[in-house]
Amino acid sequence: MTPELKYLWTTVPRVPREPAPIEYLNLGGGENLWLSQGVQPYIFTLGDMYAAVTRATSLVVSAPQVLISLSAQVAEPEPETPDEFIDRYALRMQLERLSKIAREVLGPKTQVSYRLRRTRDTGEQQLIAEIRYRRTKTSRQRLDEFLRRYSAEIPTAVQQKVTLLRLAA
């Protein structure tokens, strides 16, 4: 039993009362039959009712908390595709910016593709951005320029989730 279910179980208002005699339940009889068996029905006092209302109110008020707690315990499935990962961490706009920088600096035919990888150290998912560029005599300078612009213009949170891999096409 989860702590949440245990909480619900133990906080349901339970008013102690005499159990009905088995004959009463079997016969479906009324109050008179019950009384005729010599068993007094439980009489609620004002204190009983106050306690019941208070406990019921606290249960109703705490219900959303219980639901939040239960929902927090349901693990969200990990992204299985690059698109799911991009949507999960709202990376699309910044990745479009990354592609724009890549084409500006490395040439208009530069291709950017994505794949997912799990890091071996920490087990975290990373989005690998493969930048395929055409080699030229100035590739080294352009690669440096691209990395500097990426480092300066793309937000830190995005850089933490993305790993570049610059590949000569």
Add this chain to the structure above:
Amino acid sequence: MPVAPRDVHEVANKLWLGTPVPKLTESCVRTVAGRAYYSAYLSTREAVRAAYGDPTYDVGHDPLAAFMIGSGQPTLRLVGDMLKELREARELADYDLGASLKHGAVEHLVEDALEIISRAATLQAEFSAALPAQVPRRY
């Protein structure tokens, strides 16, 4: 082009015997990617150790790059991105036998590794400035 474990062994054997290793083979390119990354990582780790004044300080690969990118220091941030790329190439090289790692793909990685090594003094200064934030220690 995929490689077989025997191809990787051939590089090890040639290095051991001191015979030339053909530089355009994929197994050679993969070996280069791995050595390039470790030269850069170890140089950066030395800069961390010097900044902390602790010659035994150790730090995990991913936490180190993550710390550098989030440090707010320009050179640490740039080198953190370079280390991540070097590490990705190294993991492809050493674990993914089916991947293709061309000669041209590692050329800039070797140069990046050298650039990281040459920036050791700047890295040390920026690690010192990034204190008191702690690089997560590896246990």
